[in-house]
Amino acid sequence: MSLIEKINSYEIDKREQIAHIYKNSSITYGELIEKSDAMAAYIIDQFGDDKTPIVVYGHKEHEMLICFLACVKAGHAYIPIDTSFPYERVRDIVESSQTKMIFNIGEFDYNFLGVNVKSYNEIKKILSQYKLHKPDEKYALEEEDTYYIIYTSGSTGKPKGVQITLSCLESFINWATKISSLRDGANYVFMNQAPFSFDLSVMDLYLSLSSGSTLFSIDKSMVLNLKLLFESFSSSDINIWVSTPSFAEMCLGDSSFNEELLPKLEAFLFCGETLANSCAQRLLKRFSNSKVINMYGPTEATVAVTSIEINEEIANKIVPLPVGIVKKDCRVIIIDENGNELPEGEKGEIIIIGDSVSIGYYNNKERTEKSFSKKVINGVEKRCYRTGDEGYIKQGLLYYCGRIDFQIKLNGYRIELEDIENNLRNIEFINNCVVVPVIKENRIQHLTAVVTLNRSPWDKEFKMAMQIKNELKKFIPDYMIPRKINIVESLPMTINGKVNRKALLEEMK
Ligand code: AMP
Secondary structure, rough: OOOOHHHHHHHHHOOOOOOEEEEEEEHHHHHHHHHHHHHHHHHHHOOOOOOOOEEEOOOOOHOOOOOOOHHHOOOOOOEEOOOOOOHHHHHHHHHHHOOOEEOOOOOOOOOOOOOOOEEHHHHHHHHHHHOOOOOOOOOOOOOOOEEEEEOOOOOOOOOEEEEEEEHHHHHHHHHHHHHHHOOOOOOEEEEEEEEOOHHHHHHHHHHHHHHEEEEEOHHHHHHOHHHHHHHHHHOOOOOOOEEEEHHHHHHOOOOOOOOOOOOOEEEEOOOOOOOOOHHHHHHHHHOOOEEEEEOOOHHHOOOOOEEEEOOHHHHOOOOOOOEEEEEOOOEEEEEOOOOEOOOOOOOOOEEEEEEOOOOEEEEOOHHHHHHHHEEEEEEEEEEEEEEEEEEEEOHHHHHHHHEHHHEEOOOOEEHHHHHHHHHHHHOOOOEEEEEEEEOOOOOEEEEEEEEEEEOOEEEEEEHHHHHHHHHOOOOOOOHHOEEEEOOOOOOOOOOOOOOOOOHHHHHHH
């Protein structure tokens, strides 16, 4: 059964089951499927065989899910855009995708020439006009068609649209269902932290929809307000937590983030950033009944391609934590700067090969050719993606060492910023940290570490900073010790829940 057929089957099997909760409002599977069918019938009436991608703009409203499903039932890929995107970014995406229709659930008030923008009220009207209409199944997406296009930031300053096919998505969901040990037929509550424009959200959204479970969406205003967030958790019955490690670190800053707050929690699924040993250790201590799973992958390889369960032994003994074993239909190899495959244990660029790899960037041949290629594996041609991440493989496990582009030179020394960060995180009173190069006149002058603490052994900031430097000296050479240590309450985060390095860099200028 395809993913779409599976979700459709819940119209009967799980009619009254809650599919989505957002801001104290919920929608059942019966409603979700009926409404997405109605909207799909409308899209088919408008477009027929024209399969141009459709933009769905909004935050976590039920209509986001309705329109995503409607697009694919009508044979169109959807492009999710979160309301946090500034106008320029929305315009870039609209222009580069050449979309002809935008579902404007988040109600921006811009005009785009030649694009049919459907306001929230119009969407509601369409849903009532097409009530009980069913889309002709001949239009539904096929396995190798693009299911969604997620735009990620590009080094050129223009976003790149990563095309993910239905078969890539199905492969990811089947694998993720197994590694998170979801029981067949059970109803779970999945936490959704990431906006739908970030591919981490694909994990919670589709694990939830494909298993007929409930998606519990967190509004962006709650991410900034722990009191409100914890209040909503207390009545959520969340079983599966999906977030970036930074988001969990932020919650861990409050001692009430524990098993009593989330008594039904079974697993934490992490992806998108380094999971620090200290974070895993604290989670395992506070949530004794929950698994912690670390996953790794870029948007270009459909959310994640490696995973490992981090138990106490691993959390205490292996530094840094591995990102895990690669899924069966993919391979990971490590190459040097000349493109030669490196043996086990040697550091190089991580290359992902296999069925999870995207078919390329939408309408962007040049960037696609730069990062994607083909490789023959066992006589079969497979897609291949250069991640720009550095890592190594040891005893079958992949280890992530940072971005190749976080490599800097300071006074001639080659330094990985994430190397310093990993060592900072090992200091027991440090919660989280980012190391930022301070650049003046196009030259890196020195490094500043911005850190959050879980306790303050000294009340004077300069004493704390000295202590941190002394601790660091035990692990890294002097030339890597940041000249300045800024102690802050919290690190700025991007809307995706990752630490906002750019904002810190700007601040340091
Ligand atoms: P995105 O495409 O936004 O999901 O970002 C992908 C990038 O996030 C990867 O290329 C890595 O640099 C980083 N990343 C993803 N998963 C992990 C992980 N488990 N540990 C460390 N970094 C990660």
